[in-house]
Amino acid sequence: MRIVFFGYGELGATVLRGIAPHHEVLLVLTHRAEFSGLGEPDVELAAAELGLPVRYSATAREPDLHEQLRDLAPELIVSTNWRTRVPAEVLRIPERGAVNTHDALLPAYAGFGAVNWAIRNGEEETGLTVHYMAEELDTGPVITQARVKIGPHDTAGQILERLLAEYVPVTLEALERVAEGHRGEPQPPEGASFYHRIGVEDTRIDWRDSATTICNLVRGQSDPFVNAWTTHRGFRLWVKAATRPTRAHGGTPGRIVKADYGGVVVASGGPGDGDDRGVVLLQVSTETGPPVRAIDYFTTFGEYLH
Incomplete structure (x- = not known):
């Protein structure tokens, strides 16, 4: 034709x-x-x-x-x-x-x-x-x-x-x-x-969400697309890869809990999410740096992601 x-x-x-x-x-x-x-x-x-x-x-x-x-x-x-x-x-x-x-x-x-x-x-x-x-x-x-x-x-x-x-x-x-x-x-x-176009504000992580919702956001916004992100110490932090822990990690959403499961565990969700709480960050990057392992990026725990 x-x-x-x-x-x-x-x-x-x-x-x-x-x-x-x-x-x-x-x-x-x-x-x-x-x-x-x-x-x-x-x-x-x-x-x-x-x-x-x-x-x-x-x-x-x-x-x-x-x-x-x-x-x-x-x-x-x-x-x-x-x-x-x-x-x-x-x-x-x-x-x-x-x-x-x-x-x-x-x-x-x-x-x-x-x-x-x-x-x-x-x-x-x-x-x-x-x-x-x-x-x-x-x-x-x-x-x-x-x-x-x-x-x-x-x-x-x-x-x-x-x-x-x-x-x-x-x-x-x-x-x-x-x-x-x-x-x-x-x-x-x-x-x-x-569905509307996806902008940077549409990919921000809400740590009040369940672990499944957050992990789906991270994998749904993987490279080559705009990544999911949060803020750490006032600066944007891109989340390149994440997974769920084998048991729930509750508490204050966004609190950096510990190093485990090959990454860094962050509390997420609420009591209504049951076992679907807590996210393991595996790979992150700053706005100016290359992707790095989360366990290499986070040097202290007890802080919060927003």
């Missing part, structure tokens, strides 16, 4: 490289590398390697871009990790519409940070959904999906790697279905949810 590709970052580049040998890519639309401070030139680099024309846009709202798209007359727009809402008038230009590959099992986890939120919420499964694009973000009919299990200790970085391996196969399968005239299945209202 004759395609215009919208994408950004590693995810976008992965899909572009995967579909280019099988379809005629007329134009690659991407954001500038410095878009929103993300600094990801992956799509423009992939397009250069493939010898494909590139255009930059933040919002795809430029009238001359719309005119260019109409002149190109694509059969389909394919989107992966495009970071802004695509205008409705753009979605109507291609003969077969526009499709997007989203990193969740829609209708759940529409929006942003789906991998992170799924792990933070303790989900046991996530995946990818290729769907037709509608005016409302991530709500169009579903063409196909791929599923990935989430283990109890899996991190967001690990799940991202597994999803990356599925992006090209599931997108190519969806494009075959589109070419055959498949119009997708409407998303049911049951189980539908939308």
